[in-house]
Amino acid sequence: SVLIDMSSISPLASREISVELARKGIDMLDAPVSGGEPKAIEGTIAVMVGGKKEVFDAHYDIMMAMAGSVVYVGEIGAGNTAKLCNQIVVALNIAAVSEAMVLARKADVSPERVYQAIRGGLAGSTVMDTKAPMMMERNFDAGFRIDLHIKDMDNVMETSHKVGAPLPLAAQVVEIMQAIKQDGCGVEDHSSIVKFYEKIANVEVRK
Structure with missing residues (x-):
């Protein structure tokens, strides 16, 4: 299972949540967005992602379905x-x-x-x-x-x-x-x- 968290929270909180999820066998990507309501409506938001690269690669197309750009930044917390x-x-x-x-x-x-x-x-x-x-x-x-x-x-x-x-x-x-x-x-x-x-x-x- 994978949790893609698209909320904007502290990167420190993202790391803490990721540790708890890992104990249950769940991977996590922190994937906050930028662009505001207009770009969200258009489906052209920018998504910045942190987490395991292989998990990012496996779910890239899902995120691109709602975005204009999806960029891998680094390990968990890097997105936020x-x-x-x-x-x-x-x-x-x-x-x-x-x-x-x-x-x-x-x-x-x-x-x-x-x-x-x-x-x-x-x-x-x-x-x-x-x-x-x-x-x-x-x-x-x-x-x-x-x-x-x-x-x-x-x-x-x-x-x-x-x-x-x-x-x-x-x-x-x-x-x-x-x-x-x-x-x-x-x-x-x-x-x-x-x-x-x-x-x-x-x-x-x-x-």
């Missing part, structure tokens, strides 16, 4: 480690895009034109192309909720402390998310991080 790395990059990208859009607006330059000017250069990213338009359109319907990103970032910080990897920028963006949550935005899309910057700059990002 990759997911935590993903969540750091996404969170910091959204914060950086938020700062850029607020700076443009505060300087009386069109955020839309700034976005179009920089998206084709090195600053361009999937995060920018997905989240900057949402910020400017004031569309904070959740593709991935602030509440859930906080949960993932809490796992980031727990894991970083246990393995001895200081993450000062990740720690700061967690506090930004917590501030937004206290303003009642916990169920909104994580692009609402921009509201933190808007509040302290006394400005609103629009096209």
Whole structure:
């Protein structure tokens, strides 16, 4: 028997669960996903997988049936480690895009034109192309909720402390998310991080 766990949990928890399952003769893959609700609906999510390579190979086609990419990362827990790395990059990208859009607006330059000017250069990213338009359109319907990103970032910080990897920028963006949550935005899309910057700059990002 094989358990494919596609939840996003601590890699340390994945290893503990795997040990218990092994005692019952059950193999485990930790296979968290990225892409949010839109890509889940499209069947184009990215799956990052940890566990025995032979178990991964035997179940690759099953996971590909719901995904755009399925990548083997390493032993058990490696999938969730990759997911935590993903969540750091996404969170910091959204914060950086938020700062850029607020700076443009505060300087009386069109955020839309700034976005179009920089998206084709090195600053361009999937995060920018997905989240900057949402910020400017004031569309904070959740593709991935602030509440859930906080949960993932809490796992980031727990894991970083246990393995001895200081993450000062990740720690700061967690506090930004917590501030937004206290303003009642916990169920909104994580692009609402921009509201933190808007509040302290006394400005609103629009096209």
